[in-house]
Amino acid sequence: MSLTLYNTLTRRKEAFQPLEPGTVKMYCCGVTVYDYCHLGHARSYIAWDTVRRYLEWRGYQVQYVQNFTDIDDKILRRAREEGSTMDAVSEKYIAAYFEDMDRLNIRRADEYPRATHTIDGIQRLIHELETKGIAYATDGDVYYAVRSKTDYGKLSGRKLEDLEAGASGRVDEEVVKKKDPFDFALWKAAKPGEPFWESPWGQGRPGWHIECSAMVRDRLGDSIDIHVGGGDLIFPHHENEIAQSEAATGKPLANYWLHNGMVNVGGEKMSKSLGNFTTIRDLLDKGGVDPMVMRLFVLGAQYRKPIDFTDEAIAAATNGWKTLKDGLLFGYEAGATLGWQNVTTAWPQDKLDPQAIVAFQTSMDDDINTAGALAVLFDLAKKLQREANLLIHQGQTETASDQLEVQWHTLVALADVLGLEVQPMVKEAEVSGLSDDAIEDLIAQRSAAKKARDFAEADRIRNDLQAQGISLIDQPGGGTRWHRTV
């Protein structure tokens, strides 16, 4: 079996073949740090985090780099609005980014280069392009001449002839300076009062696309395996990255280009400009949504498809997560009863349930089909959930303990590949303040009340116990079992 990925460059699924066996160089386009991240960002980074986790699970050593764009008009505007500085705004939202993503259990990249820390590399690259006659400077700006690259447009499938100049109706002074309306800025002359760096072209700052080209080259080399980002970055951002890098190096920038689908609200893309966005922190804090629910919501669809963010979808994911969570907690809650040695020690990879592993891998190998992979998790979780209930209600499981142990570890291992984790609850036996004996005693009183057909009293005792986190289960034979919830 081999992993196949849909490559935007070829518009086909292709078998994944790294440049160097066993290792994967992966670059992810990060955020411009001028505001809190919204669910669109969450979707994107959950998707790529999952790809990374899966590659590692498949045995690859992954080098994962993600940038921060920390110089940009919007950041500067924000700084003005907040009476702050560009650096302060960047720092604030970078910190917020990490807070949000950590909560979503998105593993940190190996490196987070920033545009403002990559000025040297950016200038070197621009200079190289200039030397090769691909870039030209005018009035302190430097532009990339798109006509100089014959395959410009290969990623997005655009042809320069098909593009309509000024289709957006916007005309600014930049247009006048450009040789071709589709030329884009590599370097922008400083405007009064804005941060700038000295350069051969005068004081100024980098354009947007060039930073990624420079960072990829600095951190990962001329050619990498996988370049990922939101589908809205295909054009012009990634197209321009390719143009810059490949014109400079003469080598492919990336062999596989992966793009995630958008998060929609009411059928429309969630975006800042439409004002229909929900920030991650609002969803998690004000919405009271478990971060794992967000993850499950995202993973419920294949990463390339658009997903609609609705209350119903979150509600469904919430219920789904409860099932998975029950399954993931099984070992912690029932392991001791079932005589398992130690639920926290590592479980050997080769002792996982082979059928589940194969099913999971088959789905994931098919362009990271997480929806299919989740079906495997649900199968395991439902089974464990059922066994847990049998254990609580009947005092024994149907399946042998050692088999359950394998299934539980398999579920935990596979869920981990999807970044779905549960923190085992600390058993709060003291919460009720009642000893086991006291509980048994109350149950005996209730049984007596029931026998006397004093159901009001029986229900009162049951409700009291329930309020203290003790659930009672009347059994067909007449006995009553109990267990602590929470």
Added chain:
RNA sequence: GGCGGCAUGGCCAAGUGGUAAGGCAGGGGACUGCAAAUCCCUUACCCCCAGUUCGAAUCUGGGUGCCGCCUCCA
């Protein structure tokens, strides 16, 4: 207008040639004093038309609808 993608049950979503995974929601039943939990059963001919084929949700052509990009954007 150009480029790309999508269209599967009430909702979400797998399945890419052999008579439709899974999740959520719903219905029926068992059990119970009631309840909770549990257990069992149950809901699709895959947007439309034509074609290829012994056979198509799955391939081809056409149509319709929706989304994204073409301006900053995950």
